[in-house]
Amino acid sequence: MNKEFDIPPITERDLENIDFAIKHDFDYIGLSYVRRRKDIELLRDILRRKDADLGIIAKIETKSAVRNVKSIAESADVVLVARGDLGMNFGLEEIPHLQRLIVRSALESGKPVIVATQLLESLIEKPVPTRAEVVDVTVAVSEGVDALMLTGETAVGKYPLEAIRWLKRIVTAAEEKVEIYTNRRVLSLKARYAKGVAELAEDLNAKLIIYSIRGVTARLISLLRPSVPFFVGSPSNKQLRKLNILWGIKPLHVPANSYEEGLEKTYETLRIKGAVEVGDLVVLTYGLRSDEQVIKIRKVTS
Structure with missing residues (x-):
């Protein structure tokens, strides 16, 4: 000892x-x-x-x-x-x-x-x-x-x-x-983007849908411990398995040829599963390696 x-x-x-x-x-x-x-x-x-x-x-x-x-x-x-x-x-x-x-x-x-x-x-x-x-x-x-x-x-x-x-x-x-400890101190540009997306979803009381290939955005958002449900679609089963250990993430395997296609397919998959319902507000997002970020706000109508 x-x-x-x-x-x-x-x-x-x-x-x-x-x-x-x-x-x-x-x-x-x-x-x-x-x-x-x-x-x-x-x-x-x-x-x-x-x-x-x-x-x-x-x-x-x-x-x-x-x-x-x-x-x-x-x-x-x-x-x-x-x-x-x-x-x-x-x-x-x-x-x-x-x-x-x-x-x-x-x-x-x-x-x-x-x-x-x-x-x-x-x-x-x-x-x-x-x-x-x-x-x-x-x-x-x-x-x-x-x-x-x-x-x-x-x-x-x-x-x-x-x-x-x-x-x-x-x-x-x-x-x-219980109140869960959250560290919302951010440093990088990507972390500031993740914080903005998480807080936008919380302010709107919206479900958060992310499409991610490398898992970077999903990890950053998970660290913020958002109070709303958030789902992550990815074409990579390995990345999804890695993400599964993180707080709050609900992973979905969604093959796609582009981020835009992947985001929409993730949304439709959640609609079919009943995880996203008529009347829900959703925030949909993905980030490209070029630091270009895409954010959409949508109300489910049908």
Whole structure:
């Protein structure tokens, strides 16, 4: 406990796992025991040389990682609060504060964040969570996390399906009733555009429909935690899988030959599914690589 071992950030076994992930078209790869930004950059360089489209999840679980969490978050694609190993390196009373610090650092860096380990630990043996576990999950939701990850509950627990159902039930109730932390500090032109679109949809109480190929606009809007439903159409199943981890996004696979065609096909798909109904206001948007942005406001009439 409280000791970090000076081992290489990427081992031979890790390289084998990377090749396995590439071969089987994984979307993300997690890097354990991250200590500094350079560890992420080393993995990024390996993936680049292998021409691999894999996102990097940085697991924050060591004292060095906590000290360097801001620079790690800036370099990684996703940040994971690994509460199990944090509990081995810090006093248990520090974990809630560390969780908040890591979550805020990720969101302020514009990166999605996952909280994992011992969310509903009692469901390993019992079919109902404790009151403390319900509060713990609700607090994580209020902090603005993108995702919650069960571990032992589904890996070795007696009630894996009940654990998933309970987690969904608690999260749904929390999202309806608690105030969720939102970081609306923006820097880039694209981020300012995303903020404008999100606030326009909120002011109009309109549903938001995005067509995205690379997922950039969708990620930026998700970071703002808009209070209205928003849907993302894309021709890329891989991008949609990557986006599925982000807060609030409802993804749809919509092949198209252009952004304009894709946006209209996404709208029509939602009409057919009943997600967009007569009388609804919708804000439709897409952004081109040239920094040209298209925004449409439409009232559904028939």
